[in-house]
Amino acid sequence: MTKISKAQFRTLCKTILFKKRGWDIKDHKIIAQLKPLLKPYKRLLLYCHLPHEPNLMPLIAWARRHKIKVFVPTLQQGHLHATPYRLPLVRKTYHILEPSPTRAYFKPLELAIVPVLGIDKAGRRIGFGKGYYDLFFATHPKIPIIFTARQILQSQSLLGENHDIVSARYLDQRTPNKINKRITNGIHVRDRASMRAHGP
Numbered sequence: 001m002t003k004i005s006k007a008q009f010r011t012l013c014k015t016i017l018f019k020k021r022g023w024d025i026k027d028h029k030i031i032a033q034l035k036p037l038l039k040p041y042k043r044l045l046l047y048c049h050l051p052h053e054p055n056l057m058p059l060i061a062w063a064r065r066h067k068i069k070v071f072v073p074t075l076q077q078g079h080l081h082a083t084p085y086r087l088p089l090v091r092k093t094y095h096i097l098e099p100s101p102t103r104a105y106f107k108p109l110e111l112a113i114v115p116v117l118g119i120d121k122a123g124r125r126i127g128f129g130k131g132y133y134d135l136f137f138a139t140h141p142k143i144p145i146i147f148t149a150r151q152i153l154q155s156q157s158l159l160g161e162n163h164d165i166v167s168a169r170y171l172d173q174r175t176p177n178k179i180n181k182r183i184t185n186g187i188h189v190r191d192r193a194s195m196r197a198h199g200p
Contacts (some may be wrong), residue, residue: 013117045112118153124160
């Protein structure tokens with residue numbers, strides 16, 4: 001079997017996930033999984049979604065009602081910053097909604113929810129290849145990370161590099177028990193050659 005490259009895997013992930021662009025009622029399943037995980041924390045990094053990513057806006061509203069301080073990524077001078085979430089939001093680089101820049105946070109973030117296109121065999125994140133998250137977490141290495149996508153796609157190959165962020169925890173529109181069982185038993189759905197997908 002020909003080994004798939006990182007660029008090829010990224011393209012395959014886009015092909016699959018972009019078919020589900022736009023509003024998806026099943027995103028509530030991801031939010032339902034995240035809520036109990038977020039309750040112990042007071043400072044979170046969430047995100048404003050692209051069309052193919054899980055819509056976490058209802059989760060952001062829930063977190064703010066529960067007095068959880070929410071930060072979202074903003075791009076400033078080519079670098080990712082954690083900016084306090086507040087309205088109004090403006091669509092900026094890559095058509096992502098962002099709040100107005102403000103001073104950096106003083107207390108460390110306690111947890112980060114990070115969107116992915118896919119992950120490699122070791123759980124390293126495959127994104128769009130710009131490296132914004134990698135550089136951010138290189139300077140904040142102690143923040144726990146949970147990956148999320150509407151469908152977690154995992155390569156059978158080791159595609160990531162040492163600087164790529166990694167997480168053993170990831171959620172999609174399946175239930176946690178189903179995901180964990182699939183991983184533990186080593187049973188995966190084959191969507192494409194050299195690719196494993198956790199999802200229907």
